Amino acid sequence: MAVRDEKLERAKKIAHRKMDFLRHVIIYLLVMAVLAIINNISTPGSYQWWLWPALGWGIGVVANFLSAFLYSGGSLEKRLIQKEMERMGDEE
Amino acid sequence: MKSKRSLAEILGVVLGVAAMALVVAALVYLLGARPFHRLRGPWFQTWGSGSGWGGSGAWASEEHTEEVSQRVQKLSVNNVSGPVHVEGWDRDTIEVHYVKQARGQEALEDFRIEIQAEGDTLKVHPVYTPKAFRFGPVSFDLKVPSTLSEISVRSVSGRVEVRNLASDVAQELETVSGSIFTDRSGDLRIKSTSGGLEFSFAGDRLQAKSVSGTINGKIRALGRGGSVDVETVSGSVNLSAFAGLDAELRLRSVSGSISCGFPLQITEKKRNRLEGRIGTGAAPLTAKTVSGSISLSPLE
Numbered sequence: 076m077a078v079r080d081e082k083l084e085r086a087k088k089i090a091h092r093k094m095d096f097l098r099h100v101i102i103y104l105l106v107m108a109v110l111a112i113i114n115n116i117s118t119p120g121s122y123q124w125w126l127w128p129a130l131g132w133g134i135g136v137v138a139n140f141l142s143a144f145l146y147s148g149g150s151l152e153k154r155l156i157q158k159e160m161e162r163m164g165d166e167e
Numbered sequence: 168m169k170s171k172r173s174l175a176e177i178l179g180v181v182l183g184v185a186a187m188a189l190v191v192a193a194l195v196y197l198l199g200a201r202p203f204h205r206l207r208g209p210w211f212q213t214w215g216s217g218s219g220w221g222g223s224g225a226w227a228s229e230e231h232t233e234e235v236s237q238r239v240q241k242l243s244v245n246n247v248s249g250p251v252h253v254e255g256w257d258r259d260t261i262e263v264h265y266v267k268q269a270r271g272q273e274a275l276e277d278f279r280i281e282i283q284a285e286g287d288t289l290k291v292h293p294v295y296t297p298k299a300f301r302f303g304p305v306s307f308d309l310k311v312p313s314t315l316s317e318i319s320v321r322s323v324s325g326r327v328e329v330r331n332l333a334s335d336v337a338q339e340l341e342t343v344s345g346s347i348f349t350d351r352s353g354d355l356r357i358k359s360t361s362g363g364l365e366f367s368f369a370g371d372r373l374q375a376k377s378v379s380g381t382i383n384g385k386i387r388a389l390g391r392g393g394s395v396d397v398e399t400v401s402g403s404v405n406l407s408a409f410a411g412l413d414a415e416l417r418l419r420s421v422s423g424s425i426s427c428g429f430p431l432q433i434t435e436k437k438r439n440r441l442e443g444r445i446g447t448g449a450a451p452l453t454a455k456t457v458s459g460s461i462s463l464s465p466l467e
Contacts (some may be wrong), residue, residue, distance in 0.1 A: 091178055100182040107189065126193035133190035140183035144176075 096143035103136045183364040226303065227272045232264040237284045242311055244290035246322040249304035250345070253320060255313030255331035262310040263291055280305065326362075334369045334387070346380065363402070377402060381459070386412065387465060393453040403459035407466045413446035415455045418461045428464035 110125035238259060244251055249268075263282050269275040278295040293305050304325065311318070313332050320327050327340050329349040337354040340347045348363040349355070352426040353370035361378040363425050366373075371393035375382055379401045386408040389395065395414070397404055403423065408414075418425045418441040425441045435442040445452075 093176060096183070097175060097179045100179070100186050103186060104182065104189075123196060126196050129189055130193035130197060131188055133193060136186045137183070137190055140179075140186060144180060144183060 243289040251305040264308040267305040413449040414452035415448035423460035
């Protein structure tokens with residue numbers, strides 16, 4: 076029962092992270108689209124200044140993406156957990 | 168058993184990859200790499216030659232003098248960056264002399280100076296092309312008939328100076344960053360966000376406002392129905408007025424001393440406030456500051 080609860084908690088946590096990321100990336104892309112439109116309507120063909128916030132904020136979004144999809148419950152983490160559990164089993 | 172991925176997960180991965188692609192594209196563009204060469208704005212077009220914004224290229228300048236013979240009554244100057252000097256002379260024509268500057272010759276072409284008479288007003292201002300990103304300062308030197316009826320000078324960054332006009336010329340002088348000086352004026356509106364104000368006024372209406380700067384003013388005459396309103400946030404207000412001043416006085420300073428060198432019928436006197444009447448109190452005279460002192464003294 077305890078193992079099932081633990082799994083449920085972990086699953087909830089991972090799902091929560093993924094949803095957080097989804098919200099984050101949608102807002103990011105929408106804001107960047109608006110800035111790009113403003114940039115190109117107000118000064119067509121000129122310097123693309125909106126890429127500065129796209130870069131700065133984008134680094135945060137990418138970090139969020141990596142933590143939500145690659146490291147939380149990803150194969151690497153799973154393997155590490157399994158390894159730790161095996162080690163604990165050997166000690167017992 | 169391998170679990171199926173939900174739609175939200177797939178969307179997340181796709182958008183995540185899109186965000187990563189955008190970051191890489193931004194980085195490549197901002198570093199000015201080849202695949203984005205055609206997209207690059209004017210800033211990067213001169214980056215290589217070292218004359219872009221932030222580059223170490225030399226400033227290029229263009230100087231021009233134009234004489235406007237059309238008779239006008241009003242002058243309006245709008246500048247973005249650079250000082251504006253207006254001086255009265257005894258001719259009927261207006262001479263506009265300007266020096267515009269930019270980093271690189273190419274950037275200099277991105278804006279021009281428009282000198283145009285519309286009705287009874289001569290308008291002088293820089294016009295920027297849509298791609299203008301690297302414009303520099305423009306300094307204006309104007310010689311105008313001292314008998315114009317009205318002048319208006321607005322600048323974003325730069326000192327505004329007006330000299331030698333007739334004492335009944337109405338003036339509206341405004342800058343965001345920079346000081347303003349006028350040695351003689353009729354009705355006057357003078358405003359700077361960051362910079363001191365210095366004026367000599369003889370008219371009906373005076374409005375002087377600054378956020379951060381000292382105000383030094385001379386009131387040489389004030390019409391009976393007129394008003395004086397002087398205000399700053401951080402700075403002192405030093406006013407001197409003609410001997411026959413007839414005004415209802417309201418002086419307020421949150422943290423500073425208040426002094427009045429005129430004989431005053433005091434109606435209220437507190438640490439940060441002085442109210443009273445000079446003569447019959449014909450015209451309201453208000454001076455306010457938050458941080459600084461206020462003084463009103465007779466003209467020497």
